[in-house]
Amino acid sequence: MKIVHNASILGLAILTMMSAAAAVDYQAEGRSWWAHIQYLAGDKLEGRDTGSAGHKLAAQYVAGEFERSGLKPAGASGYIQPVKFDVSHIDEPASSLDLIRDGKVQRLKLGEDAAFSLRSGIAPAFEGAAVFAGYGFAVPEHKYDELSGLDVKGKIVVYLSGGPKSIPGELMSHYQSAGERWKHLHALGAAGTVVIANPKSMDVPWERAALSRFMPSMSLADPSSDPSADPSADEPAGAMLSVSFNAANADKLLAGSGHSIGEILAAAGSGQPLPKFPLMVRIRSKVSVKKSAAESQNVAGILPGTDPKLKDEYVVVSAHLDHIGVGKPIGGDSIYNGAMDDASGIASVLEIARHLQQSKTKLKRSILFLAVTGEEKGLQGSRYFATHPTVKAKSIVADINMDMFLPLYPLKYLVVYGLEESTLGDQMKAVAAAAGVELQKDREPERNIFIRSDQYSFIKQGVPSLFFKFGNLPGSPEEKMEKEWLRVRYHAPSDDLSQPVDKAAAARFNEMIRELTVRAANGTAKPAWKKESFFRRFEK
Ligand SMILES: [Zn+2]
Structure with a gap:
């Protein structure tokens, strides 16, 4: 009787396991994912701006969820790693931008013609040729150099955003990053930059992008994170003007x-080289900035591995907690909730942590779940964590980062940034094959996606990383939905x-990322850059 009873329980357990494996309830999983977003992107959190009370509430929520999932606190105190910021606000009425031609002054309309970028700590006043x-x-x-033969010494370099199609997307993204570009221009003696935003490569129309100039600019206050002291920093230092x-x-x-x-736009559109020429104008700026200080939060928790040696290596699963807060109203609404950007990624981090803990998945390496602040201010929180990790610096072996993966339609295609760069990409290929999801190449390298989220902070510390976005077919209704989402x-x-x-598609995505995380944690060798990868140069 007893034996039979036990056997029937065992049989039932096996049946339950089998049916669970055969049919995951993606609808229910999707609702569980969405529930996090409902809190994080609710009006109460006021858009989770870096340094705000709403962001602090969001950080407490994530810490609470980490605790419920049995993660070990991995912040500086508990799950929280505080991050301090210097804050700059433009005082636009007290600032001006003029074009001077033949002694005549043409005053530009800030916001309509141009906008100052404060991140580089530009000069209060400047005048120079362009x-x-x-x-x-x-x-x-x-062997590509737009500056060769040009005299830019003491001048403002005006350029068009984007680059030639002949250069691979990830490489182009890297050299177009503000830090790399400025390093080169600064060495040539340039005084500053004016970027003409190519409407074709802008995610949002100028009118809406220009509104962001009223949002505060932030840089890390920690002197050891000073861009000039950190050669890998993505911050231009020493520019007189940035517009x-x-x-x-x-x-x-x-x-x-x-x-x-x-x-010039026609030449760019047809892939022709762009002309280079002196401008018949001097540019004069006056910039008034209000300064303050702020503190915000990274949140970190560890699911420990069990292999005696490999448990001291960490696979980071990350997303950014901050969004852009409260701003100029659009359609009567001034709270920028950031549901997809990036409450969605945080919700995925939380769901993956919960699942791995509940399923008691065996892990050799440890997983470090990370919610970072300051992404919207220039990947600041991730840069702080990557340069001030709460685990041994060299023990981070991978970063799997999620930011705005946009589950607007069923998951048939996935764009994976960095796919060909490391063995983490090979593991992703195996995951996608098993899930029946087709991996796609980036069709819009000019949007520089690979360097635009937090994985780049880890890449610059030598850590192999991947980043993801739902894919679609050219000309399909899904492509239209994605473009429309970005525009609106x-x-x-x-x-x-x-x-x-x-939501069900998001749950399928979460399952794939979880599977990738497990493979990265359990692989015999830790993830490594491919020999031929450009990004291998950052290895420490
Ligand atoms: Zn964003």
């Missing part, structure tokens, strides 16, 4: 040079809880 330098960057590996210019009004800059913005909801108050999201 030169148009094509795309304004160089890629030594491809972005509305392409629609860029002929104001080009007048008298014999070139027009129409001609990206960094707008409508990235909120009322938008349609395919």
Whole structure:
């Protein structure tokens, strides 16, 4: 009787396990994922701006969930790693930007013609000559240099965003990052930069992008994170002027040079090289900045591995907790909730942690779950964690980062950034094959996605990383949905809880990322850059 009884329980257990393996309830999993977003992207958290009370509540929520999932605290105190910031606000009425031509002054309209970028700590006042330098960057590996033969000494370098199609996307992204670009221009003696934003590579129209100039600019206050002291920092230091210019009004800059913005955009569109020429204008700036200080939070928790040696190595699973807070109202709404950007990624981190703990999945390496602050301020929280890790610096072996993966439709295609760069990519290929999901190449390298989220902070410390986005087919309704989402909801108050999201598709995505995490944790060798990968150079 007893034996039979036990056997029937065992049989039932096996049956339950089998049915669980055969049919995951993605609808229910999707609802569980969405529940986190409902809290994090609710109006109460006021858009989780870096340094705000809403962000602090979000950090406490994540710490609470980490604790419920049995993670070991891995912050500086408990799960929290405090991060201190210097904050700059533009005082626009007290600032000005002028073009001087033949002694005549043309005052530009800030916001309409151009906007100052404060992140580089620009000079309070400057005046200088300007030169148009094509795309304004160089890629030594491809013997490509837009600056060769140009005299930029003491001048403002004006350039068009984007680059030639002939250069691989990830490489181009790296050299176009603010830090790399400025390193090169600074060495040539340039005084500052004006970027003309190519409307084709902008995620949102100029009018909406320009609103972000009222949001505070932040840099890490920790002196050991000072960009000039950290050669891997993504921050330009020593620029007198940093401005972005509305392409629609860029002929104001080009007048008298014999070139027009129409001609330059047409050349860019058809893949022709861009002209380079001196501008017949001097640029004069006056910048008034209000300064303050802020503190925000990274949140970290560890699911320990069990292998006596490998448990001291960490696979990081990350997403950013911050969004852009409260801003100029659009359609009567001023709370920028950031549901997809990036409450969605945080919800995935929480779900993966919960699942791995509940299923008692055997892990050789440890997993470090990480929610970072300050992503929207220039990957600041992740840079702080990557340069001030709460575990031994060299023990981080991978970063699997999720930011705005956009589950707007069923998961058939996935774009994986960094796929060909490391063995982590090979593990992802195996995961995708098993899930029946087709991996896609990045069709829009000009958007520089690979360097635009927190994985880049880890890449610069030599850590192999991957980053993901739902894919689609060219010309498909899904592609249209994605483009429409970027145009209307990206960094707008409508990235909120009322938008349609395919929650079951998100649950399938979470399952794939969880599977990747397990493979990275249990692989015999730790993830490594491919021999031929450009990013291998950051290995320490
Ligand atoms: Zn964002």
